[in-house]
Amino acid sequence: MIYNTLPHTSLEVSKICLGTMTWGRQNTEAEGHEQMDYAVEKGINFFDTAELYPIPAHPDRYAHTEKIIGSWFKRSGKRDDIVLASKIAGKAEFTKFIRTTGFKKESLIEAVNGSLERLQTDHIDLYQLHWPERSTNYFGQRGYTHDLSDFWQDNIHQVLETLRELIKEGKIGHVGLSNETPWGAMRFLEESKVHETLPRMITIQNPYSLLNRLFEVGLSEISIREKLGLLAYSPLGFGVLSGKYLGGAKPANARLTLFPAYGRYSNENALNATQKYQELADKHGVSLTQMALAFVTSRPFLTSTIIGATSMEQLKENIGSVDLNLSEELLKEIEAIHQAIPNPAP
Numbered sequence: 118m119i120y121n122t123l124p125h126t127s128l129e130v131s132k133i134c135l136g137t138m139t140w141g142r143q144n145t146e147a148e149g150h151e152q153m154d155y156a157v158e159k160g161i162n163f164f165d166t167a168e169l170y171p172i173p174a175h176p177d178r179y180a181h182t183e184k185i186i187g188s189w190f191k192r193s194g195k196r197d198d199i200v201l202a203s204k205i206a207g208k209a210e211f212t213k214f215i216r217t218t219g220f221k222k223e224s225l226i227e228a229v230n231g232s233l234e235r236l237q238t239d240h241i242d243l244y245q246l247h248w249p250e251r252s253t254n255y256f257g258q259r260g261y262t263h264d265l266s267d268f269w270q271d272n273i274h275q276v277l278e279t280l281r282e283l284i285k286e287g288k289i290g291h292v293g294l295s296n297e298t299p300w301g302a303m304r305f306l307e308e309s310k311v312h313e314t315l316p317r318m319i320t321i322q323n324p325y326s327l328l329n330r331l332f333e334v335g336l337s338e339i340s341i342r343e344k345l346g347l348l349a350y351s352p353l354g355f356g357v358l359s360g361k362y363l364g365g366a367k368p369a370n371a372r373l374t375l376f377p378a379y380g381r382y383s384n385e386n387a388l389n390a391t392q393k394y395q396e397l398a399d400k401h402g403v404s405l406t407q408m409a410l411a412f413v414t415s416r417p418f419l420t421s422t423i424i425g426a427t428s429m430e431q432l433k434e435n436i437g438s439v440d441l442n443l444s445e446e447l448l449k450e451i452e453a454i455h456q457a458i459p460n461p462a463p
Contacts, residue, residue: 118160119439121420123200124319124344126291128242130163130200132414133439134348136425137164141181142171143372143427149185150192152432157195159436165322165348165423167204167247168232169212173376176214180235187237202243202348203232204295204322208250219250220272222279229288244280244289245322248296255296257381259331259463273308277315284316293320293348299335306343318345320420325349327358327394327409328387328462330455337418346420349413353424354382354462358409359431360395363388372427386461393454401447410438412451 119132135156140149153164170182183203190196205228206212208219218224232241248255252267283289294302302321309317321340325332325347332340332347340347353359356372362383367374373383391405398405414422426432443451 120162121346123243123291123420124346125317126319128200128291130421131161132419132421133161133436134163134165134202134421134423135161136350136423137166137182137186138170138172139372139425139427140171140185141178142173142175143370143375146185146188148427149182150189151429152426153186153189154193155429155432156436157198161436162198163200163202163421165202165350166236167206167245168215168228169204169206169247173379174212174214179215180231183232183235187235191237196238200242201236201238202245202293203236203241204245204247205229207246207248209248220246220276220279222275225276225279225283229283233288240287240290242290243293243320244283244291245293245295245320246276246297249298249301251301253298253301255298257463259460261298271304273304274312274315277305277308277312281314281316291319292316293322294318294345295322297321297323299339302336302339302343302345306339306345320346320348322348322350322423324351325413325416325419326352326354326382326462327412327451327455328354328382328390329460331460331463332418337416340418347416347418348421348423349416349419350423351382352410352413352422353406353435354387354391355379357382357387357391357462358394358405360391360405363392363395370427382462384461386458390454390458390461393458394451397447397450397454401444403441404434406434407438407441408443408447408451410435411441411443412448414439415443415448 251269252264424435
């Protein structure tokens, strides 16, 4: 395994992070435990979860994923071996069964305390804001269109004050962003620069893959210059970049077969690009899955690539991608496809 240091900390994390959003829906507790056992055996020491998981979110399954991780910590006794990340759900209609009060002080305290109880731990190493409270472009929206009905009042100072209190109490170690824009990232960073006692955001968890490289527009420079490490989610585009959906295939129990509404990465342009990436991988004698993951992991702004799997076979292939080094020739050919079909799946 290869390790990076979380920016502005002394914590070393595996360059492959174990994602968990299928546990409790597509995966049972026993399967989640099996994945964690194998991942740790292979050197992974970084787990990412959220109170929202499993996905698709549903009131009857609220926070089941955190409970599965908690039961594994209790069974294995390996909590101290893991750098643990979780998230608070933002304000949105589709999570009103959790809360609708966004990142107000009481909401943050409630969310952290609930996660600690379910995870059976006394601290979360990295605590992230799952998506912005304000109306902006995230979750598949390519550009920003101002919503005149969005009466969001800038409360970033207050959010950081509450997070500072939670850090002082020892309940969380560090803080990060997720699904954030360049404006939002810099707004948080500048607030902690002006008010030096406020905690600094150290990571940003955003989508990044061969089908969605929008992070490179604005955020990559911020990431490098400000040392705001990318935790890349959906590096396989909901499994599209495994090639399993090519030719109109609908594999049994596959994510997009079970949940066809999740079409973010499977539009016509994305599938056309995926076909070209498949042909390129075949030409170089590598699997499309590992090529796609190795590309993400090779980026200079990348701290860790969050993988997710519903089977052990998928998990083993995903973790094995860390050992694949892409040649300059292959990288140039990837770039040529990207220039021809740029960011087909925002």
